[in-house]
Amino acid sequence: MRADSGLRVEEDHPVSGEGRRPPRALPPVPSANQDDIPLSRPKKKKPRTKTTLASASLEGLVQTAVHRPPEGSEPPTKDSIEHQEAPVQRRQKKTKLPLELETAFTQKKTSSPSLLPNENGINVEPAEEPAIQKPRRKTKKTQPAELHYANELGVEDEDIITDEQSSPEQQSVLTAPTGISQPVGKVFVEKSRRFQAADRSELIKTTENIDMLMDMKPSWTTRDVALSVNRAFRMIGLFSHGVLAGCAVWNIVVIYVLAGDELSNLSNLLQQYKTLAYPFQSLLYLLLALSTVSAFDRIDFAKTSVAIRNFLALDPTALASFLYFTALILSLSQQMTSDRIHLYTPSSVNGSLWAEGVEEQVLQPWIVVNLVVALLVGLSWIFLSYRPGMDLSEELMFSSDVEEYPDKDKGIKASS
Amino acid sequence: MKSRAAGVAGRQGPCLRARETALILRNYSFSVSAWESTRTAFWELWNVPLGAQDSRRKMLQTSNYSLVLSLQFLLLSYDLFVNSFSELLRMAPVIQLVLFITQDVAVLFNVVVIFLTCFNTFVFQAGLVSLLFHKCKGTIILTAVYFALSISLHVWVMNLRWKNSNRFVWTDGLQTLFVFQRLAAVLYCYFYKQTAVRLGDPRFYQDSLWLRKEFMQVRR
Numbered sequence: 001m002r003a004d005s006g007l008r009v010e011e012d013h014p015v016s017g018e019g020r021r022p023p024r025a026l027p028p029v030p031s032a033n034q035d036d037i038p039l040s041r042p043k044k045k046k047p048r049t050k051t052t053l054a055s056a057s058l059e060g061l062v063q064t065a066v067h068r069p070p071e072g073s074e075p076p077t078k079d080s081i082e083h084q085e086a087p088v089q090r091r092q093k094k095t096k097l098p099l100e101l102e103t104a105f106t107q108k109k110t111s112s113p114s115l116l117p118n119e120n121g122i123n124v125e126p127a128e129e130p131a132i133q134k135p136r137r138k139t140k141k142t143q144p145a146e147l148h149y150a151n152e153l154g155v156e157d158e159d160i161i162t163d164e165q166s167s168p169e170q171q172s173v174l175t176a177p178t179g180i181s182q183p184v185g186k187v188f189v190e191k192s193r194r195f196q197a198a199d200r201s202e203l204i205k206t207t208e209n210i211d212m213l214m215d216m217k218p219s220w221t222t223r224d225v226a227l228s229v230n231r232a233f234r235m236i237g238l239f240s241h242g243v244l245a246g247c248a249v250w251n252i253v254v255i256y257v258l259a260g261d262e263l264s265n266l267s268n269l270l271q272q273y274k275t276l277a278y279p280f281q282s283l284l285y286l287l288l289a290l291s292t293v294s295a296f297d298r299i300d301f302a303k304t305s306v307a308i309r310n311f312l313a314l315d316p317t318a319l320a321s322f323l324y325f326t327a328l329i330l331s332l333s334q335q336m337t338s339d340r341i342h343l344y345t346p347s348s349v350n351g352s353l354w355a356e357g358v359e360e361q362v363l364q365p366w367i368v369v370n371l372v373v374a375l376l377v378g379l380s381w382i383f384l385s386y387r388p389g390m391d392l393s394e395e396l397m398f399s400s401d402v403e404e405y406p407d408k409d410k411g412i413k414a415s416s
Numbered sequence: 417m418k419s420r421a422a423g424v425a426g427r428q429g430p431c432l433r434a435r436e437t438a439l440i441l442r443n444y445s446f447s448v449s450a451w452e453s454t455r456t457a458f459w460e461l462w463n464v465p466l467g468a469q470d471s472r473r474k475m476l477q478t479s480n481y482s483l484v485l486s487l488q489f490l491l492l493s494y495d496l497f498v499n500s501f502s503e504l505l506r507m508a509p510v511i512q513l514v515l516f517i518t519q520d521v522a523v524l525f526n527v528v529v530i531f532l533t534c535f536n537t538f539v540f541q542a543g544l545v546s547l548l549f550h551k552c553k554g555t556i557i558l559t560a561v562y563f564a565l566s567i568s569l570h571v572w573v574m575n576l577r578w579k580n581s582n583r584f585v586w587t588d589g590l591q592t593l594f595v596f597q598r599l600a601a602v603l604y605c606y607f608y609k610q611t612a613v614r615l616g617d618p619r620f621y622q623d624s625l626w627l628r629k630e631f632m633q634v635r636r
Contacts (some may be wrong), residue, residue, distance in 0.1 A: 085507045121522065139505075175510065215584065218476055221478060221618050222477055222478050222481040222616040222617070222618055222621065223616055223617060223618050224478075224484065225478060225481055225616055226483050226485075226613040226614070226616030226617070227486060229489070229613060230613055233609070276504060276505055279504060281499045281503075282501050282502070282503060282504050285598065286496065286497075286500035286502050288602075289496055289499070289500070289598075289601070289602045289605065290496075291603050292602050292606070293602060293609065295605045296606045297606070297609075297610075301606065301608050302554070302606075302607065328598075328602065329595065329599065332598050332599065333591070333595055335503075335586075335591065335594055335595075336586040336591045339503070339584060339586055340584065340586075343582065343584050352586055
């Protein structure tokens with residue numbers, strides 16, 4: 001009875017993969033054992049229906065009780081079973097090799113001794129296992145195997161049984177839902193969580209076609225998308241560097257022209273510049289943000305060690321990004337003053353923000369900051385224009401990953 | 417009937433032998449069922465179908481990735497636009513309110529998108545969440561900080577400007593918060609862009625030696 005429970009465990013969980021395993025390890029059936037097959041076979045059929053393996057004597061009795069009408073006589077059964085047995089094992093031999101290879105690594109980690117009883121069990125009576133596993137194999141086993149191994153599609157044609165009724169006694173009540181395991185002309189492909197039968201030859205054709213397509217098409221991977229986006233952004237950044245530098249210089253020129261000699265005509269500046277101040281502040285932020293991000297991209301700011309090293313080495317790109325960031329902070333700090341200029345009303349008007357005499361006090365630092373921002377931005381533009389094609393982040397984005405591979409190979413070799 | 421009974425009697429010998437086999441098989445099946453379950457789990461991870469199926473998946477992945485990347489860049493540019501011009505567009509307080517709300521929603525949406533992109537990677541599906549988190553850590557933290565700064569600035573500004581949108585509302589505190597929020601916006605823009613582009617690395621979407629090694633390290 002202990003034997004029964006062991007088998008039941010295996011039978012109750014065919015999905016976990018053990019349904020596949022035992023038949024695979026089968027050596028070719030010795031011809032001497034062939035005559036045992038018909039005798040042991042009915043015994044194996046019963047556990048499938050009752051999910052228990054009864055003792056041999058009980059087995060026989062039950063078998064007599066259970067009607068097997070199509071079974072006219074013994075010899076035909078034997079013949080038919082032998083006929084089916086052979087291709088199944090031929091196929092199992094085929095599947096065995098790749099799977100052994102593939103599990104070679106994991107066996108080291110997990111309990112490999114489990115294979116030894118496997119071998120022993122087979123040596124004692126190899127014909128037993130296919131008899132147990134057969135019913136399940138058709139529905140469960142063949143499908144994943146054929147999905148995972150393209151080679152499996154190439155089952156020899158002679159293995160495929162086209163005539164479904166070649167063994168009518170197998171289709172009896174006992175075997176009702178399952179039938180026998182046999183390579184058939186269909187491949188079951190999982191589509192939208194259901195297995196659907198597809199023609200083997202067509203599937204081979206389509207997979208070959210896809211292979212051809214893949215080979216012919218220049219593979220446009222996600223990496224290429226990322227790189228092209230990065231390049232596009234670099235172009236935008238390059239554009240914004242220039243526009244920003246031009247805008248800042250134009251801005252400071254306008255301010256100095258409007259303020260007159262020695263900043264003598266500040267009220268005129270406020271009057272004229274009032275409508276321009278806030279839009280220009282907004283534009284400056286936009287361009288500065290773009291330029292800063294672009295400059296950070298170039299030094300690969302995310303890799304802090306590289307960025308700091310470049311900065312200490314007075315790399316022009318690293319310097320430029322630092323200057324951009326400083327300019328950004330300075331420009332943002334003038335937001336309050338810009339809003340004040342934006343809301344300028346002559347001091348004579350009630351509730352004016354600009355009291356008599358504060359104009360120079362407020363405007364002086366603002367003009368200086370604008371001048372500094374223009375200088376910083378202009379300097380950064382010169383630094384970046386010196387080597388416009390330089391982009392460290394693009395170089396480091398994926399190249400570092402390639403460098404990591406040899407180490408990883410070594411690591412795997414060392415661990416194995 | 418008689419002949420069948422005789423047949424049963426004749427089967428006694430082989431059946432006993434079969435029982436022996438069954439005993440051996442029991443040991444075998446117990447160890448195998450345990451071993452098989454681990455083996456199957458391994459097998460799923462280590463032997464991802466390569467070749468045609470893999471390249472087909474990559475092709476699909478490319479179009480998906482392009483779409484996601486454009487969405488991310490659209491949201492980033494909207495964020496930049498609002499940060500730049502929200503001060504200009506204050507004819508009515510409602511306009512600014514709507515701009516601020518959509519901006520914060522866009523940031524949230526961007527966070528959701530980056531998380532979904534992460535979940536979509538093979539690395540995540542293999543269970544190496546920590547590895548992926550390590551890559552995106554900076555971006556996620558910075559985005560959270562930026563989101564907090566944005567919300568507080570928006571609440572403050574809207575609170576001051578709700579009655580009269582053309583009022584001079586600036587104080588030193590508001591100015592400081594403004595500077596930090598705008599600086600965080602630039603850094604967020606940079607790091608988010610960086611992460612979004614890095615997630616396009618094909619290594620994250622397929623089986624590789626690198627991933628296997630990482631997986632083995634995690635299992636140990």
